[in-house]
Amino acid sequence: MVEMNVTYDGSLACTVTHEPSGVAxxxxxxxxxxxxxxxxxxxxxxxxxxxxxxLTTIAIVAQRNNIDxxxxxxxxxxxxxxxxxxxxxxxxxxxxxxxxxxxxxxxxLEHAGHSCPVHKSLHPDVDAPITFVWGQE
Numbered sequence: 352m353v354e355m356n357v358t359y360d361g362s363l364a365c366t367v368t369h370e371p372s373g374v375a376x377x378x379x380x381x382x383x384x385x386x387x388x389x390x391x392x393x394x395x396x397x398x399x400x401x402x403x404x405x406l407t408t409i410a411i412v413a414q415r416n417n418i419d420x421x422x423x424x425x426x427x428x429x430x431x432x433x434x435x436x437x438x439x440x441x442x443x444x445x446x447x448x449x450x451x452x453x454x455x456x457x458x459x460l461e462h463a464g465h466s467c468p469v470h471k472s473l474h475p476d477v478d479a480p481i482t483f484v485w486g487q488e
Contacts, residue, residue, distance in 0.1 A: 353369070353370070353371060354370040354371075355367055355368065355369055355370060356368045356370060360377075362379075363379055363380050363385060363386050363387075364377055364378065364379045364390075365377070365378045365379075365393075366378075376390070376391065377389075377390040377391075378390060378391055378392060378393050378396065379391075379392065380392055381394075381395075383431075384437070394429060394431070394439050395429060397429070397439055397442070397469075397473075398427040398428070398429040398439075398442050399427070400469045401427055401442055401444060401467075401469045401470060401473070401479065402425040402426070402427040402444055403425075404467040404468060404469035404470065405425060405444060405446060405464045405467045405469075405470065405481065406423050406424075406425050406446065406464075407467070408463050408464060408466065408467035408468075409423065409446070409448075409460050409463050409464050410423070411463070412459060412460060412463035413460060416456070416459065418452065418456050418459075418460070419450060420448050420449075420450060420452075420460070421448065421449040421450045422449060423446065423447065423448050423449070424446075424447045425444055425445065425446045425447070426444070426445045426447075427442055427443070427444045427445075428441075428442070428443050429441075429442055430442070430443075438476075438477075439477055440476070440477065440478065441477070441478045441479070442473070442477060442478070442479040443478075443479070443480050443482070444479065444480070444481045444482070445481075445482045445484060446464060446481060446482070446483050446484070447484045447487060448460070448483065448484070448485055448486075449486065449487060450485070450486060451485055451486035452485065452486075457483070457485060461481075461483050464481055464483070465481060
């Protein structure tokens with residue numbers, strides 16, 4: 352179990368504190384939902400969680416199998432539904448792994464990415480395709 356505490360700071364802003372580390376971050380609604388867009392929105396954090404979880408899960412599997420994945424990067428776009436209820440409808444993710452690996456290792460690492468806990472926790476109505484780009488900086 353990991354405890355996180357959230358405080359409403361007023362003006363639609365919240366402070367989220369990760370209790371084990373004491374690290375805090377601020378959330379505010381996006382401009383299209385009455386916020387000022389000055390920080391992550393709660394739904395932005397879902398996209399960030401997905402991207403960082405995919406990279407971390409790939410890195411864990413790579414490390415266990417002595418595979419060098421270099422400095423991986425990911426880009427996620429969050430798309431909100433245009434019809435009620437307001438929700439995340441799409442989280443397309445592009446993962447760039449700058450090394451050119453044999454097919455067997457690619458398949459293993461792509462499977463790991465699709466198996467990350469955040470990807471597995473998303474509601475089935477959220478379209479979250481993952482595209483892998485290999486061997487490009």
